[in-house]
Amino acid sequence: MHQIKIGDKVISKDAPCFIIAEAGVNHVLEKNDLHRIGATSSLEVAYRLVDAAKEAGADAIKFQSFTADNLQYKGTKKPGYQLATSGSDDDLSYYDMIKKLETSKEDQVKIAGYCKKKGIIFFSTPYDNESVDFLDATIGVPLFKLASIELLNHLFFRYVAKKGKPIIISTGLGNMEDVRAVMNIARTEGFADRLVLLQCTSNYPTLAKDVHLNVLKTYQLEFPDVLVGLSDHSPTFIASIGATALGAVVLEKHFTLDKTFTGPDHSSSLDPKELREWIHAVREIEASMGAAQKHITDVEKKNATMRKYLVIADQKRGTVIEEHMLKAMRTGTGILPVDNNIKRIIGKRLKEDVPEPAPLRWDMLE
Numbered sequence: 389m390h391q392i393k394i395g396d397k398v399i400s401k402d403a404p405c406f407i408i409a410e411a412g413v414n415h416v417l418e419k420n421d422l423h424r425i426g427a428t429s430s431l432e433v434a435y436r437l438v439d440a441a442k443e444a445g446a447d448a449i450k451f452q453s454f455t456a457d458n459l460q461y462k463g464t465k466k467p468g469y470q471l472a473t474s475g476s477d478d479d480l481s482y483y484d485m486i487k488k489l490e491t492s493k494e495d496q497v498k499i500a501g502y503c504k505k506k507g508i509i510f511f512s513t514p515y516d517n518e519s520v521d522f523l524d525a526t527i528g529v530p531l532f533k534l535a536s537i538e539l540l541n542h543l544f545f546r547y548v549a550k551k552g553k554p555i556i557i558s559t560g561l562g563n564m565e566d567v568r569a570v571m572n573i574a575r576t577e578g579f580a581d582r583l584v585l586l587q588c589t590s591n592y593p594t595l596a597k598d599v600h601l602n603v604l605k606t607y608q609l610e611f612p613d614v615l616v617g618l619s620d621h622s623p624t625f626i627a628s629i630g631a632t633a634l635g636a637v638v639l640e641k642h643f644t645l646d647k648t649f650t651g652p653d654h655s656s657s658l659d660p661k662e663l664r665e666w667i668h669a670v671r672e673i674e675a676s677m678g679a680a681q682k683h684i685t686d687v688e689k690k691n692a693t694m695r696k697y698l699v700i701a702d703q704k705r706g707t708v709i710e711e712h713m714l715k716a717m718r719t720g721t722g723i724l725p726v727d728n729n730i731k732r733i734i735g736k737r738l739k740e741d742v743p744e745p746a747p748l749r750w751d752m753l754e
Contacts, residue, residue, distance in 0.1 A: 390615065392554045392582055394530050395509050397447050399554075399584065399615060399637050404674055406617075407667055408533070408640035409441035409449045412513075412653055413489040421649045430491070434499045436645055438506055440660040445667045448509035450533055450640065453496060453523055456487035458516035485652065493522055500527045517547055524551045533640075536560030536590050536619075545570060546577070554582040556638060558619045560590030564606070571611055580613050584638050587631070588619035592642075592656040599627045604634045621656065625669045632673045641666060697722030698729070698748040705741045709733055709753075719747040 391400035399406045415434035417427070427433050434451070441449040460483045491499075496512065503510035511529040514520045523529045531554040538544050539562040548555060559567050567585065574580040587603045599622055607616045617638030618631035628639050642657035658666060696716035703713060711734055716725040723729050736753040 390581065390613070392531075392584070392615065394448070394554060397509065401615070401635065401637060403637070405632055405636065405670055406638045407445070407447050407670060408638065409437075409444065409446035409663060410640045410642045410657075411437045411441070411449055411644075412452050412642055413491070414642065414644040414649070414651065414653055414657060415451070416489045416491065416651070418650045421646070425645060431495045431498060433645065434491075434495070435502050437643070438499065438503055438508060438510075440643070440645065440663060442506050442508045444660065444664040445671070446508065446663070448511060449503060451491065451496070451499065451510075451512040452489075452515070453491070453512040453519035454486070454515035455490055455518070456483055458518060460486045489651075493526070496522075497527060500529075514548070517544070520548055520551065524553070529553070531556065534558065536562065536588050539566055539570060542570070542573060545573060549574070549577065549579050554584070555579070556584040556586060556617070558586045558588035558590075559603075560588035560619070564610075567607070568610075571614065575613070580611075584615045584617055585611065586617045586619040586638060586640070589621060592621050592653065593623045594621040594627075596622060596624075596626065601627060601630050601634055604631060604636060608635060623656070625666050628666065628670055629673045632670055633677065639670060693720045694718065696725060698725050698733070699745050700738075700742055700748045700752075702744050703738055703742045705738055707738050709736050709738065714748070717747075722747040723750065 391398050391403070394406065397406060411434065415437055416430045417433055422428065422433070427436070438449055462483045464482050500510040509530065510527070511531055511533060512523055513533045513535050514523055515535070520532070523532070532548050532551065534545065534548060534555060534557040536558040539557065539559055545557070557570065571580065574583045585607050587600065587607070589598045589600065591598065601618070604616050604618070607614070615637045617636045618628060620628045620631070620639060620641045628641065631639065642653055643663045644654045644657040644659060647654055647657060647659055695718070697719045698714055699717045699719060700709070701713045711730070714725070714730070714733070723733075733748070733753065739752055739754050742752070
């Protein structure tokens with residue numbers, strides 16, 4: 389069975405879903421928000437997010453690695469959803485917003501070390517070659533997660549692939565031809581076996597009608613050599629539960645310490661309580677999936693007295709049994725009223741009198 393090893397975790401169809409608590413840049417807070425929670429730095433907030441992810445049961449926590457100068461061309465306009473969360477470009481330009489959200493390499497090293505101490509996998513989404521090299525050589529991340537904006541960035545996709553580590557890539561802002569293109573690269577260059585495709589809709593939050601879970605089935609049919617998952621930006625747990633039932637093996641969702649913080653992603657993120665509930669819901673649907681073959685479970689066996697068995701009406705010895713003389717009732721034990729049994733019974737004679745309705749037994753028949 390195809391599997392990808394991530395630290396002490398395994399991503400495969402036979403393993404529990406690999407759950408990523410997406411911190412992103414939600415640790416980088418304004419001074420007033422830091423003051424509200426009694427924190428003195430973004431690094432301290434990052435540590436608290438690590439603690440929350442670990443306590444919630446996440447397999448990994450993910451941050452973002454970039455520099456504004458490598459990522460953002462000055463003058464580029466903000467995407468629509470960020471206008472509502474960070475104001476207009478006149479209030480704060482896209483470049484200046486990204487610049488404020490940078491995390492220093494020193495802090496990233498400290499966060500990764502804290503994750504190791506706490507026993508949760510650390511990794512980060514890189515947005516430039518320099519960040520890829522840093523995450524690979526300095527921190528030694530076990531995998532790379534590429535954002536949807538890299539789906540059409542084949543230069544970057546290949547650069548990351550050359551590091552030889554597993555790659556999870558979101559597929560928002562793209563169509564099937566775009567996904568086929570990256571799959572062709574992965575197959576041609578021999579790394580499809582360490583690639584995971586995440587269905588994603590690049591809007592925050594994503595409405596239910598825009599999630600399109602059926603894309604997961606398309607990916608599984610067209611790309612059976614690749615594992616699939618969901619980058620879930622919807623405000624509830626339903627999409628993740630549905631994705632798990634459809635075979636998703638990786639799930640990610642943004643989270644924050646407080647949804648009312650100032651910033652581009654806080655309002656569409658889970659808070660720590662919701663993060664715990666989300667992960668619990670995913671684990672519950674996994675447990676509910678159970679076996680593929682229908683069978684009587686061990687817990688059902690003790691309830692077999694709920695079944696109905698055949699009862700025959702009061703009749704004389706020698707009576708030829710007809711169907712109207714039979715009915716099914718809960719008797720605890722007896723002959724099941726299934727076709728095979730009924731065919732064997734109809735037309736047989738009774739060997740004894742039945743003075744009142746009674747459970748039918750095989751030894752009552754000639």
